[in-house]
Amino acid sequence: MAEQRGYGYDGVIVGSGALALEAALRLGPLRRVAVVAARSPESVVGSGALGLMRAAAARGGAAWGARWGWGTGLAGVMPPLEMLQGRSRLLHGRQFSVEDWAIAAAAGADVVLWDGDISPRFERDRGGWPVLRAGDRRFKARHYLLLEEAPWAEPTVPGVEELPWTTPEDPTQRLLGASVARDRPTRWLVVGGTPEAVTLALALANLGAAVTLAVAGSALIPTLADELERTARSLLTAAGVTIALDSPVIHGQRIQGQPWVQVGAIALAVDEILWATGRQPRDRWNLAALGVTVGPEGIAADRHLRTAHPALRLAGSLLGGWGDETVTQVELTTAIAPLLGQPIPPMDYGLVPQILATDPPLAQVGHTVASARRIWGDRIRLHRQDLGRAVQSADRDRGLGWQLLICGPGDRLLGACAFGSEAPAWIHAIAIALGQGLRRQDLDRFPWMRAGAPPRSPGQRAGVS
DSSP states (O other), X not given: OTTTTTOOEEEEEEOSSHHHHHHHHHHTTXXXXXXXXXXXXXXXXXXXXXXXXXXXXHHHHHHHHHHTTOOSOTTTSOOOHHXXXXXXXXXXXXXXXXXXXXXXXXXXXXXXXXXXXXXOEEEEOTTSOEEEEETTEEEOEEEEEEOOOOOBOOOOSTTGGGSOEEOTTSTTHHHHHOSSGGGSOOEEEEEOSSHHHHHXXXXXXXXXXXXXXXXXXXXXXXXXXXXXXXXXXXXXHHTXXXXXXXXXXXXXXXXXXXXXXXXXXXXXXXXXXXXXXXXOOOOSSOGGGGTOOEETTEEOOOTTOBOSSTTEEEOSGGGOSOOOHHHHHHXXXXXXXXXXXXXXXXXXXXXXXXXXXXXXXXXXXXXXXXXXXXXXXXXXXXXXXXXXXXXXXXXXXXXXXXXXXXXXXXXXXXXXXXXXXXXXXXXXHHHHHHHXXXXXXGGGGOTTTSTTOOOOOTTOOOOOO
């Protein structure tokens, strides 16, 4: 009878996205878990990214498809989902249909999908322990994992909400809905100092749109290393993006039917606004009943990702900060550790790489040059390796770009940043070296990792000497 009432789970997963599905797949075969997820009306396969791909394929044809390694015929037949996910980091936030959740159920999870606007809510039983109520079912467990994505912030600037706007969840609404090319928006205003704002501004410009990127602060992304900031600006400028720093959006209005937006001291005529200022956590689950507060910056948690109530852990964008896929994967491993009985060290965000999915990508981990100098002054040493002429497209001259190691007293590794098609792989290796407390000379055992090593020729495999 207790099982029929939904009691007796090792853990309950609350979430409707990729992170919740992965948690179900990892825990389902090993523990008794329930998944409480919102039902999607249909399978939305990364609608924003897929729309950009379709638009670019229609514009560039076979040549554009070949650049992504998809061969010919891309404009007529889209490649498989697995290939899309492997080629575009924009797909990691896709929604899931009933068929997707059937995979989690097959893995052993008890999947419950709910409809409507009324979210599942937390309450307490007579003993004060959390219970999740979803419709007519109640779920009680030792551990709860809150893995829902925070929604994107919507414009609150006077007049802007009356103009055509969208968020990064679906930046191609009008592109997909337009029947002819002349109806598609050609003048875009991208607003926000976020990784998504930068990457989508670059993607839209590469599709032939006229793009202005407006950032309220003095940097494209506040946490980006200065060296990568300069490179990101160069990529955007080369693609034709107009960068407006220190330019908050003040108001919007229609003048003779044409949308206009006041950005700093400049008035812009636009066709579409992409509002990418960041995700905005909110309490949909009555977390206040557990003593958990949701603020503008996200939900507070300790280094083990425990909230104010020890039974509730979370991962992903509800924590705030840079919602990079690599970061959320590490957070998920930490969050599910108690259910698996695994000793996982606490989260150390300084050891988790941050990767900006430009083309080629930018990556960093640990200290930046500026933060290292604030602590160690002139005792830091920089070891830079130029890999050749940095080109805009990662499919040509693969391996070009640069890598920078930041070392402190005794040549101990403090951080690194890189630009190029090999940047993500290299930065992950440096992150492991940082976690092991290695010094620069220790990297001599790994020629493909150290700065100063000659770049590998095309097709040459990484080796360890």
